[in-house]
Amino acid sequence: MxxxxxxxxxxxxxxxxxxxxxxxxxxxxxxxxxxxxxxxxxxxxxxxxxxxxxxxxxxxxxxxxxxxxxxxxxxxxxxxxxxxxxxxxxxxxxxxxxxxxxxxxxxxxxxxxxxxxxxxxxxxxxxxxKLFGDEYLPINQMDGLHNEFAAFGSGESAQPFETVEDYDAFLARAKGFQPWLDSVKTAMTTGLSQGVTLPKVIAEKLVPQFAAHVVYNAEDSLFWGPIKHMPESFSKEDKKRLVEAYQTLIMENIVPAYRDMAEYLEEIYIPHCRTSVGYSSLPNGQKWYQYEIEHHTTLSLTAEEIHEIGLKEVSRILSEMKKVKDTVKFEGDLPAFFNHLRESDEFYFSSPEELIKAYEDVKKKIDTRIPLLFNIAPKADYVVRPVEAFRAESAPGASYQGPSADGTKPGVFYINTFNLKAQPKFIVETLSIHEAAPGHHFQIALQQEIDNLPMFRKFSGYTAFAEGWALYAESLGKELGLFTDPYQWYGRLVDEQLRAMRLVVDTGLHAKGWTREQAIEFMLANSSMAETDVVAEVERYIAWPGQALSYKLGQFKIRELRDYAANELGDKFDVKEFHTQILIDGSMPMNILEAKIKRWVAAQKA
Incomplete structure (x- = not known):
């Protein structure tokens, strides 16, 4: 190019x-x-x-x-x-x-x-x-192969179950789960001796993830899913063999592995975990957290700088929320408005099916408006699905999984239907933009489809770029003709406020000695989020230090680059082409993206 x-x-x-x-x-x-x-x-x-x-x-x-x-x-x-x-x-x-x-x-x-x-x-x-002790924290409630393996084994993820060979492949793969899990125990036990452990409140959330797979009949296991949906085309001999093999796998390998880990957590690990929640309490913790900031944001900012940016953003967005309150003529102050939005049934779906349908409907609306701001779009489509039941309790409210590299499987926009009170109607437009189009789905699917990128750039990424783009994409809602309903605009502010609060809370927890309860209180006071959602968010920041900073800081950088390009190019600035330039070379650290965009601007001016 x-x-x-x-x-x-x-x-x-x-x-x-x-x-x-x-x-x-x-x-x-x-x-x-x-x-x-x-x-x-x-x-x-x-x-x-x-x-x-x-x-x-x-x-x-x-x-x-x-x-x-x-x-x-x-x-x-x-x-x-x-x-x-x-x-x-x-x-x-x-x-x-x-x-x-x-x-x-x-x-x-x-x-x-x-x-x-x-x-x-x-x-x-x-x-x-490598200077820090990340190897002693191989899993948490947000991330770990114990959950990916279960998703694969359910037949609802990337592992295919279409041929007899596919079924046999998973049987072979499953043999490696127990040795890997044993090594996880060893690493976590070493971490106990080194003073590097998960916070107790986080380790406790792992127990139900393992206990969920402890069943007394193979047919009750999530891993029985592929057998339930075995293709009719398989021969009787293959069907009989696979049924017996999966019964043995589940009851003699998988169930004992998950049960032993649940017992290890309850009896050995959790009793000796730290009660603190921030990285600052770990050995070399302040430097470790600063490393995590740079790792996730790809920017050179200190925790103190980020904390102050967050406080200013929280205040600004609260002012915007007050304007919405006045527009809908709500009588009462902002905290009362928040409580009204939390408690009134009119703002929530009555069933998981209704929730999923709302996102499928808004997908159709957004798809027709993409050409207003984009001259490129991925070939791969995406589908809306509920989060699987086994991980729903501790999973985030929504997430995105990219399409398969060969395009045979679409991207997946996951909606967590576990708690309908954590999924208000007013976030439907902004959350769809963020997780799907033109947010994560556009960025990730396009990146995989670019012909001239090396494989490591097609299939890797940077949180600040990916999440910064998704949050920037939300800010395009009005330009796309969305957010015409004041409550949907409020939903946009809710999402933006969440990302602004993250700057305050993440740094508060890991650099300023905040407690879990202090972080929860701050978020409840500055948003209308459900308490269950706030708790899940705070525990996510505890488990993934620095990751949540990337959204707002990445968005700031992309918006800064758009403003720079518009100011430099004047009438020659084309927002569609700017978006192409951001996306067409895939995810990259923000300083490298900035240098690239400035080269493009210089070439446009020449």
């Missing part, structure tokens, strides 16, 4: 002011440009081949990711036990770190230079992260 611009600029600068340039001189210039371009292409190919080898070897070590990519050769493999995985990953990164040092960035074409900057930054940050 940049190459034609740069080559054109090079020729133009050479010929500028040289109206009497002879044909011979021009031929020499063209030959030099052609030679430079050829060298660049050759070096770029070598570099991209190196990146593809790195990606392939990485996926070999994370076969679960291979399944998400639609690569069936990985479907019978599980992740390695943690110590062996760490050794192999360290060796992999050391190998490619040495190879990267042999690359001369100046010889690469512009797109490859972006890849170089991204991977160099990633490698450097990984080295910093």
């Amino acid at each position: 940049f190459k034609p611009l740069l080559v054109a600029a090079t020729i133009a600068s050479v010929l500028a002011g040289c109206n009497s340039t002879t044909q011979t001189t021009q031929t020499v210039v063209e030959q030099k440009v052609e030679k430079i371009t050829t060298v660049s292409s050759q070096e770029t190919k070598k570099f991209n081949d190196l990146l593809d080898r790195f990606f392939a070897e990485s996926i070999d070590l994370t076969p679960i990711d291979g399944t998400y990519l639609g690569e069936r050769t990985y479907n019978d493999k599980f992740e390695l036990p943690l110590p062996l995985s760490k050794v192999k990953f360290d060796a992999l990164y050391d190998k490619y770190d040495a190879l990267l040092k042999g690359i001369d960035r100046a010889t690469l074409d512009p797109q490859a230079q972006i890849s170089y900057d991204i991977i160099l930054r990633d490698f450097d940050l990984r080295k910093q992260g």
Whole structure:
């Protein structure tokens, strides 16, 4: 994309002011440009081949990711036990770190230079992260292969169950679950001795996730799902064999593994967990949290700076909420308005089915309006589904899972129907924009569909970019003709306020010594969120320090870049093309995105 611009600029600068340039001189210039371009292409190919080898070897070590990519050769493999995985990953990164040092960035074409900057930054940050004790915290209530494995085994996720070979592949994959889970126990036990543990309140939320899979009949297990839906085309012999094999797998392997882990948590781990919740209470905790800030936001901001930004945003959004209260002529102050929105049945759905249908309906509305602000769209579609029952209690209110790499499976916009009071009607438009189109679905699906990106850029990402884009996408609602209902506009403010409060609460918990209760109180006082939703959010920030900062800070950066481009280009600014420029090269750290957009603006002005 940049190459034609740069080559054109090079020729133009050479010929500028040289109206009497002879044909011979021009031929020499063209030959030099052609030679430079050829060298660049050759070096770029070598570099991209190196990146593809790195990606392939990485996926070999994370076969679960291979399944998400639609690569069936990985479907019978599980992740390695943690110590062996760490050794192999360290060796992999050391190998490619040495190879990267042999690359001369100046010889690469512009797109490859972006890849170089991204991977160099990633490698450097990984080295910093090795100074801390993340290996002792391999799972939490938000994240862990124990839940991914269950989703795979249910037949409702990326693991295919279409052929006999598919069923046999999962049987083989499942053999690796117990060794991996044993290594998780070992790591967590070591963490106890090192003073690096999950907070007790978080560890307690893990118990029901494991206990949910302790059943007394195989037919009652989530893992029985593929047997319930076994294709009629299978032979009688295969059906009989698979039924017996899955009964044995569930009752002799899966159930004992989940039961033993639940008992370990209750009897050994939880009694010795820390009662504090912030990273500042961990060894080297302040530096660890600062690392997490940089890791997730890709920005160089301190916890104190972020905290102050959050307080100002919370105050500003409260003022906007008051305007909505006045518009709908609610009699009472803002806290009373919040309580009215929490308690009045008119703002909530009466059934999970009604909730899902509302999101399916708004999907149709948004799809017709996308061309107003975009000249690109992903080929893959998305579907709306409820969160699976086994993980609903501790899952977030909504989430997005990208389509398969081959496009055979659509993206999935998950809505949590566990607590209908945590899913108000007034957030339908803004949440759909954020999680689906033109938010996460646009960004992630498009990234996978871009032909000229190395695999590591197609299938990796940065929270600040992905979540910053999704929150920025919400801000486009009025430009898309949405938020005409004042309550739907209030829903937009609710979502924005949530992200603003995160700046305050995350830094409060991990840098300023806030308690869980203090964080919950702050969020209840500054929003109309349901208390159950607030509790789940606060516990998410406890488990994922720094991650929640990325939304608002990423949005700020993208909006800042749009304002910069609009001011610099004036009448030449095209918002559709700006959005293409943000999305067309995939997710990247925000400083690299900023440099890219400024190059694009300069080229537009030339």
